[in-house]
Structures are given as C-alpha cells and as structure tokens.
Amino acid sequence: MSEASTEQLKRTPLYESHVKMGGKLVAFAGYEMPVQFEGVMAEHIWTRTQAGLFDVSHMGPCFLTLEAGIGGGDDAHAEISALIETLVPSDITSLKPGQARLTVLLNDDGGILDDLIITRPLGDAAQGTLYIVVNGAMKEQDWAIFEKALAGKAILTRADDRILFALQGPKAVDVMADFFPGCEALTFMQHMPFEVNGQRCIVSRCGYTGEDGFEVLIPAEAGLPLIEEMYTDERVKPIGLGARDSLRLEAGLCLYGHDLNPEISPIEADLAWVIQKRRREAGNFPGADRILRELKDGPAKKRVGIRPLERAPAREGAEIQVNGETIGVVTSGGFGPTYDAPVAMGYVTAAHAAPGTKIDLIVRGKARPAEVAALPFVPQNYKR
Amino acid sequence: MTTYYTKDHEWVRVEGDTGTVGITTYAAGQLGDVVYVELPEAGASLAKGDGFAVVESVKAASDVYAPISGAVLESNTGLADAPEKVSEAAETDAWFVRIKIADTSELDGLMDLAAYTAYCEGL
Numbered sequence: 001m002s003e004a005s006t007e008q009l010k011r012t013p014l015y016e017s018h019v020k021m022g023g024k025l026v027a028f029a030g031y032e033m034p035v036q037f038e039g040v041m042a043e044h045i046w047t048r049t050q051a052g053l054f055d056v057s058h059m060g061p062c063f064l065t066l067e068a069g070i071g072g073g074d075d076a077h078a079e080i081s082a083l084i085e086t087l088v089p090s091d092i093t094s095l096k097p098g099q100a101r102l103t104v105l106l107n108d109d110g111g112i113l114d115d116l117i118i119t120r121p122l123g124d125a126a127q128g129t130l131y132i133v134v135n136g137a138m139k140e141q142d143w144a145i146f147e148k149a150l151a152g153k154a155i156l157t158r159a160d161d162r163i164l165f166a167l168q169g170p171k172a173v174d175v176m177a178d179f180f181p182g183c184e185a186l187t188f189m190q191h192m193p194f195e196v197n198g199q200r201c202i203v204s205r206c207g208y209t210g211e212d213g214f215e216v217l218i219p220a221e222a223g224l225p226l227i228e229e230m231y232t233d234e235r236v237k238p239i240g241l242g243a244r245d246s247l248r249l250e251a252g253l254c255l256y257g258h259d260l261n262p263e264i265s266p267i268e269a270d271l272a273w274v275i276q277k278r279r280r281e282a283g284n285f286p287g288a289d290r291i292l293r294e295l296k297d298g299p300a301k302k303r304v305g306i307r308p309l310e311r312a313p314a315r316e317g318a319e320i321q322v323n324g325e326t327i328g329v330v331t332s333g334g335f336g337p338t339y340d341a342p343v344a345m346g347y348v349t350a351a352h353a354a355p356g357t358k359i360d361l362i363v364r365g366k367a368r369p370a371e372v373a374a375l376p377f378v379p380q381n382y383k384r
Numbered sequence: 385m386t387t388y389y390t391k392d393h394e395w396v397r398v399e400g401d402t403g404t405v406g407i408t409t410y411a412a413g414q415l416g417d418v419v420y421v422e423l424p425e426a427g428a429s430l431a432k433g434d435g436f437a438v439v440e441s442v443k444a445a446s447d448v449y450a451p452i453s454g455a456v457l458e459s460n461t462g463l464a465d466a467p468e469k470v471s472e473a474a475e476t477d478a479w480f481v482r483i484k485i486a487d488t489s490e491l492d493g494l495m496d497l498a499a500y501t502a503y504c505e506g507l
Contacts, residue, residue, distance in 0.1 A: 040442040041417035242416075242443050311420050311464065313440050335419040335442045342420075364422070364438065 012057035013163050013220035017227065021238045028241055029136035031058040036240035043243035044337040047209055048378070051171040052239035053230060056208075060139030061159040061217050064146060065129040076128030077120060083150050084118065084130060089266065089285040091276035092130070095120040100189045100204060103274050104266050105134075105142055110287020110294075111262040112269065113145070114138040115254060119191055119204065131191070131202060133164070133215075135256045163223035168213030168247075170381065171235040176203070176214050178233075179226060183214065188382040196222040208244065210251025210380045249343055250336045252305060252375030258316055259303060259331045259345055267294035268347065270303045270375075302353040305373040306330065306344040306361070312368055313342040314361040320348055321360045321367060327352050330361065339377045348372065388451065388491055389500035395475060396451045396494070403485045407439065407448055410504050412474035416441045418467045423459040423480055430454055430483060432490050437480050439470065452490045454483035 009032045018025060023034030034055070037043060046052055066080050081093040090103035100119035104112045119131040134142040139160065146156050167176055177184040180194050183203045191204035201218035218226065230236050245255065254260050260269055265287065272295060279285060283292055308314055313335050320328035333344030344361070352359060355374045360367035387397045393411035397404045412418070420440040430436045435447035459481045463469060469478040485491075495503060 035443075036416065039416050044442070246442050311467075312422065313420060313445070315445060335440070337417075337442060 040242035058136035060134035110290040209247040305375040307373040388494035
C-alpha cells in the first residue's frame with residue numbers, strides 16, 4: 001500500500017491531527033497519509049462495531065458545471081448528464097435530485113480508467129452541475145480527461161483543497177446526527193448540503209467499508225474543529241489506510257490499480273450493474289462494442305471472491321491454478337479481521353468463476369487449497 | 385545461556401550448540417497484528433542470512449532471516465493455531481525454531497542486548 005517517491009509529498013488539512021492522534025504516516029497517492037493508528041486489527045473491528053473516522057482528502061472531489069452556469073432545473077441536469085455520459089456507461093440523466101451513483105470512466109477499448117461516484121445536486125436552482133469524487137491516485141488523469149472532452153461545454157472545479165472525511169460503522173449515524181441534524185433521514189447513496197460556520201459542505205450517505213456511514217466534503221477551516229470535536233465522542237476513533245483496505249476487501253469492493261485497470265472491462269470486473277438499461281440499449285459509451293459483446297456472450301475472465309482454505313493469506317500477484325494450469329491471478333488479498341480468516345479477490349477464467357469451485361493459490365512456490373467464494377465476505381450493512 | 389540479536393531483528397538464545405530463534409519484541413511491534421507464521425520443518429537446514437520463515441500481518445508478508453546457520457531440530461508448531469502469540473510474547477513463548485548450530489563462530493558478528501537496544505533507539 002505504501003510507495004516510494006522522490007517527489008514532494010502533499011499533506012491533507014488533517015495532517016497535524018493525524019500526528020497528534022498517533023498515526024503512522026506513509027506515502028500514498030502522492031500524500032503523507034496515516035496507514036494505522038492503534039493497529040489495523042483493532043481499527044477494523046472498531047469500524048465494524050462503533051464509528052471509524054477516515055481522512056480521504058487525498059481523493060479527487062470536484063464539480064463539473066455547465067459553461068452556462070447552474071439553474072434551469074431538469075433541462076440543465078439533462079444537459080450536463082449528456083456530457084458526462086460520453087465518458088461513462090451509467091445512466092446519469094435519470095438520477096433523482098440528491099442521488100448518487102457509482103460508475104466507471106472508460107477508454108475506447110472499454111477498459112476502466114477509474115471508478116468514481118457521481119452525484120446530482122438537490123433543488124432546481126442547483127441543476128447543471130454534478131458533484132464527482134474520483135480516486136486520489138487517478139485524479140490528475142481523470143480531470144485532464146474531463147477538461148479535454150468537455151472543453152467549451154462544461155467547467156471543472158477541483159475541490160481537493162478541502163477536507164473529505166468518512167465516518168463509517170453502525171454508530172456513525174448517531175454521531176453524525178449530532179453534528180448534521182437531519183442527515184439521519186438520508187438513505188444509501190443520497191446526499192444533502194449543510195452549512196457549518198457559514199461554510200457550505202456536502203454530506204453523503206456512502207462509504208468504502210460495507211458499513212452504514214457518511215462522507216463529508218467540508219472546507220478545512222470548518223472541518224478541523226468539527227473533527228476535533230468528533231474525536232471527543234467515545235464512539236469515534238481515527239482509522240488508517242490499513243484497515244480501510246481490509247474493510248473494503250471483506251465488503252467485496254474494488255481498489256483501483258489493483259482489482260481494476262485499463263485492460264479490464266466493467267463486465268469482467270462484475271460491475272455490469274453500473275450500466276443501466278437505457279445505456280445498454282443505446283450503446284453510446286466508449287468501448288460499447290466490447291462491453292455489449294461481453295454482456296451478451298459472457299466475459300472470458302471474471303472477478304471473483306477467493307477463500308483460502310488454510311491460514312496462509314494469498315497476496316496480490318499470487319497465481320491461481322487448477323490441476324497445475326494457470327487460470328487466473330489474485331488482485332487483492334490479505335486477512336479479514338471480521339471474517340477471521342484470509343480473504344482475497346482475483347480474476348479467473350469464466351469456466352472457474354462459480355462459487356465453490358476448488359482452486360489452488362501459489363504462495364511462495366507452494367500450491368495451497370482455496371475456493372471461489374461469493375462476495376461480499378461480510379454482509380453489507382447499508383441504510384436502504 | 386546468552387542471547388544474541390541481528391540488525392534484522394531476530395534473536396538467538398544459545399545453550400551449548402543449540403540455538404532458539406525468534407523475532408524481537410521491537411520487530412513484532414513494527415509488524416502489527418500477526419495472523420500467520422510459516423516455519424520450516426524439523427530437518428531443514430538454514431544458512432545464515434537466508435529467509436527461513438514468513439510472518440504475515442493483516443497487510444503484508446515479511447521474511448525472517450536466519451541469524452546463524454544450522455539444522456532445524458524443532459519448530460514451534462503452536463504458532464500455527466495461535467499466531468497472535470508473536471505479538472504478545474515475541475521473545476519467550478513465540479520462539480520460531482530450535483536449531484543445532486553449525487558454526488558458533490558465526491555468533492561473533494551479532495549484537496548483545498545492550499548493543500541491540502542502542503541500535504533500536506537509533507532507528
């Protein structure tokens with residue numbers, strides 16, 4: 001998860017807070033980020049039982065707004081949606097006000113350039129803009145793509161100078177309701193705007209842990225004291241990138257650059273559900289030929305959950321074999337603290353993708369028994 | 385009975401020509417929660433400096449290097465079912481292997497407790 005870099009690492013507005021809270025900092029996506037505080041295992045379990053606070057300010061929150069500006073209700077939303085729909089295969093037009101959707105940015109071969117969440121704002125007066133959050137490591141690429149494709153039609157406003165934090169876990173809603181009264185009425189993938197000390201922020205009910213929870217985009221000036229106060233609540237603890245990774249893996253969620261990359265299509269990635277009916281029928285998105293063909297005939301390989309049957313974890317890069325023949329590769333692997341056993345994800349040929357299929361994982365040169373498993377490993381606990 | 389330490393944070397406790405090998409409390413603290421330990425079987429031969437065991441935390445796998453050459457007499461099979469012992473008792477119950485030391489002169493290059501403690505403080 002860490003990476004060596006000679007260039008100057010950036011810091012999020014919460015850097016001093018991480019140091020104060022005892023975070024162990026590593027280089028990640030060009031930022032100095034906390035990989036752990038008290039320990040990955042304890043932080044993971046805390047998030048599944050209490051409320052874990054994650055700094056995700058390294059990610060790429062942004063707004064994409066019609067050149068003509070906002071206002072204009074449904075027509076303006078249809079116009080900005082048509083623009084972004086040239087780059088992604090999801091139905092953005094049909095989003096209800098306040099609703100968000102996971103999608104993927106595609107290249108012309110139907111490969112995934114990033115995964116991202118697109119949100120339609122609430123209220124007629126705000127239509128004509130989309131709130132988009134892309135991955136931190138991919139934001140420069142994604143934003144360059146947006147600007148090039150939509151030049152003269154839409155304006156990109158970066159918001160990655162603000163704090164973006166997540167509060168995740170079964171106690172998150174009670175804590176959030178103290179700070180953002182009314183947010184408890186949101187359901188999964190809905191958002192609402194708030195003002196904190198006169199500063200606009202966006203509260204979304206979503207996350208990357210499989211638990212109920214929220215993500216908040218808030219200017220640093222308003223966010224720093226708010227988070228400091230949140231930490232005084234005994235239900236809230238800071239959580240590092242280590243537990244973020246084990247939580248999302250148990251929840252069966254993809255990590256870009258590992259489980260998704262520019263060669264892999266959304267159908268291979270088992271993300272066909274991000275392509276709604278209207279878009280499939282129209283087939284008007286990058287790489288539609290390949291994607292529609294894979295939808296019809298099935299992909300040659302498929303992302304699956306993998307359950308090692310012994311105690312040894314299998315890590316990213318481990319070869320997957322059946323009868324000594326290579327049929328795939330592990331793309332994420334480790335130990336699931338809640339599942340209390342090793343867990344992994346990877347790609348296998350379609351013939352071996354059914355849950356229960358016996359496979360071997362090559363770990364340190366030795367074949368170890370495993371089986372294809374249904375995802376997620378731990379039930380998702382979203383507020384529907 | 386004397387205990388020696390390596391820069392890679394292994395320890396070896398020597399009694400006659402037998403050595404008990406493990407990783408230090410400092411190393412265990414750096415690794416975090418240990419979820420799996422892979423050890424060689426009795427009879428395996430270790431060469432000083434070679435990776436002979438693997439410790440896995442939630443996040444990553446780390447090699448453990450032989451502080452000294454020798455033949456494995458016994459490995460701590462109890463760690464298979466209780467890898468968390470490494471986090472709790474790295475320098476006592478959670479020993480990795482006992483070996484028959486091939487050449488006691490290899491111990492000369494290792495650190496004693498005082499030197500190792502000073503070494504860790506400098507990290």
